[in-house]
Amino acid sequence: MKVCRSGGERMIDEFRLRILTESAKYDVSCSSSGSARSNTKNGLGNASFHGICHSFTPDGRCVSLLKILLTNDCVYHCRYCPNRAGEDVSRAIATPDEICELTVAFYKRNYIEGLFLSSAVYLTPDTTMDLLLLTVKKLRTEYAFNGYIHLKGIPHADPALVREAAKYADRMSYNVELPSEASLKLLAPQKTKESLLLPMRTLREETKANREDRSRRKARILPAGQTTQMIVGASPETDGQIMRLSEALYRKMGLKRVYYSAYLPVVRDSLLPDRGAGLLREHRLYQADWLLRFYGFTAEEIAPLDENLPEEYDPKCAWALRNPDFFPVEINRADLEALLRVPGIGNKGAYRILRARKYGNLSFEDLKKMRVVLKRAKHFITCCGKFYGAKDENQIKTLLALQDSGTEQLTFFGDAESGMSVLTGQL
Numbered sequence: 001m002k003v004c005r006s007g008g009e010r011m012i013d014e015f016r017l018r019i020l021t022e023s024a025k026y027d028v029s030c031s032s033s034g035s036a037r038s039n040t041k042n043g044l045g046n047a048s049f050h051g052i053c054h055s056f057t058p059d060g061r062c063v064s065l066l067k068i069l070l071t072n073d074c075v076y077h078c079r080y081c082p083n084r085a086g087e088d089v090s091r092a093i094a095t096p097d098e099i100c101e102l103t104v105a106f107y108k109r110n111y112i113e114g115l116f117l118s119s120a121v122y123l124t125p126d127t128t129m130d131l132l133l134l135t136v137k138k139l140r141t142e143y144a145f146n147g148y149i150h151l152k153g154i155p156h157a158d159p160a161l162v163r164e165a166a167k168y169a170d171r172m173s174y175n176v177e178l179p180s181e182a183s184l185k186l187l188a189p190q191k192t193k194e195s196l197l198l199p200m201r202t203l204r205e206e207t208k209a210n211r212e213d214r215s216r217r218k219a220r221i222l223p224a225g226q227t228t229q230m231i232v233g234a235s236p237e238t239d240g241q242i243m244r245l246s247e248a249l250y251r252k253m254g255l256k257r258v259y260y261s262a263y264l265p266v267v268r269d270s271l272l273p274d275r276g277a278g279l280l281r282e283h284r285l286y287q288a289d290w291l292l293r294f295y296g297f298t299a300e301e302i303a304p305l306d307e308n309l310p311e312e313y314d315p316k317c318a319w320a321l322r323n324p325d326f327f328p329v330e331i332n333r334a335d336l337e338a339l340l341r342v343p344g345i346g347n348k349g350a351y352r353i354l355r356a357r358k359y360g361n362l363s364f365e366d367l368k369k370m371r372v373v374l375k376r377a378k379h380f381i382t383c384c385g386k387f388y389g390a391k392d393e394n395q396i397k398t399l400l401a402l403q404d405s406g407t408e409q410l411t412f413f414g415d416a417e418s419g420m421s422v423l424t425g426q427l
């Protein structure tokens with residue numbers, strides 16, 4: 001196997017750039033979408049191309065990032081990965097200066113606003129982490145780059161290197177990869193639960209101490225926090241188990257986001273399914289994740305331990321259908337927690353209702369103006385005692401499923417916000 005290295009020039013050549021950006025595309029912990037739409041002849045844009053991805057800053061801005069691996073030459077053998085050791089793929093490695101030059105050049109041309117830097121495990125975890133650290137340190141101190149940097153952590157690397165790297169990055173992420181220790185052992189045997197969770201804990205403690213240390217006016221470390229990614233559908237864990245793991249990661253590790261990546265069979269392996277997990281499952285997990293983070297739901301409420309999320313409707317509708325005794329909720333009296341449980345009332349909508357209610361009772365027309373998705377909400381609410389929803393449970397189920405599949409006709413209660421919910425997380 002030939003590994004392509006730098007020929008001495010400072011700017012990376014196109015061949016290695018292609019290998020290193022293409023190899024990075026399977027990591028979704030930067031917020032890239034899973035779209036498969038590529039450019040057409042004479043068309044504009046390409047949603048499936050590698051190289052540039054998107055992320056969201058703590059203040060909600062969407063930024064474009066150069067997404068690249070330092071190297072795809074790996075000594076580990078994760079069974080689902082096209083870069084695993086022994087796989088017959090082109091290998092390349094970039095130098096820290098090449099990554100820095102490229103980032104700065106792209107930034108100056110306004111192609112990107114930051115860098116998403118990851119790496120395969122090159123020779124040893126410490127060698128790799130050292131190279132990553134050198135790259136981000138150079139970028140900040142020699143190249144004076146103040147743009148956004150998302151850096152992947154390498155499992156089993158020396159914690160001192162990880163702590164040092166955190167000083168230069170805005171965000172770091174350790175991918176938990178698989179939802180259970182047993183699956184990790186089977187499919188990514190060199191990675192252990194401890195090698196992924198311990199650095200997360202270290203980084204959490206570092207950022208906490210940094211935040212509390214006001215005496216020495218230290219620069220903030222990891223201002224955009226930590227994220228992680230797990231592959232869904234490569235192993236037998238249910239959505240119920242996955243949600244419980246995510247809940248624990250948010251609670252114990254203070255993660256900003258958990259990203260879910262539907263398994264794609266990009267390499268052949270006897271221990272892996274032949275078919276991908278499908279984007280609908282990934283989508284439902286993201287919806288459930290919003291319920292965990294912004295709607296006050298627990299993992300236990302979202303999905304029973306041994307079950308997957310239903311495909312027909314979103315997890316908030318599914319919860320509402322399982323809990324008919326909770327409804328209808330009276331819009332003019334319900335507290336915030338109850339409003340957040342109504343399908344079709346997003347968290348923004350719930351706050352709007354609370355504010356508007358101070359000036360008088362609200363009607364269905366008022367709710368419509370507040371962009372509440374009435375075609376869903378109407379089955380679960382009353383306004384001054386009035387109810388306009390379907391009374392029959394089966395009819396509600398059918399209507400909700402139709403709405404979710406996007407095949408229903410527009411109605412009086414139709415609302416642009418329902419179409420936006422996938423983007424905004426308003427459920």
Ligand code: SF4
Nearest residue numbers: 074076078081084120
């Ligand atoms: S560590 Fe595992 S997932 Fe990462 S590049 Fe190597 S084989 Fe792939």
